[in-house]
Amino acid sequence: MPIQSINARNQFRGRIKEIIDGPVVSEVDVETPHGIVTSVITTRSVKDLQLRVGTEVLALVKATEVSIAKL
Template sequence: MAISEINVRNQFRGKIKEIIFGPVVSEVDVETQHGIVTSVITSRSIHDLDLKVGSEVIALVKSTEVSIAKISN
């Protein structure tokens, strides 16, 4: 199955830089041109999608909340 369109507007193309495996969930770091995007997904999904360091992926970000923190000068 291929995806032809998706409604998620925040999409970051990149390559998997690191995978930190856990027994149930794992962290996946994706290196994009805007920086690192980290996703926490099930370890089963990593195996099902055959994700490996170097795999080209698209990180899809859909958030219902955006927080802002002030940086001290």
């Protein structure tokens, strides 16, 4: 079920694959049908949302800038 009341158009349903806890921020890897999406959020939010490996989530992506480097 996509969230309708947020203006992030890029929504990817997936499951948490890995959480790397830090003292202030944590990395949350979400496995989606389109690949892995990594979110850096506060460790407090990880705890408040009770995020665990295997939890189904919706990754919302809103980019104000995308950089590209030539390989």
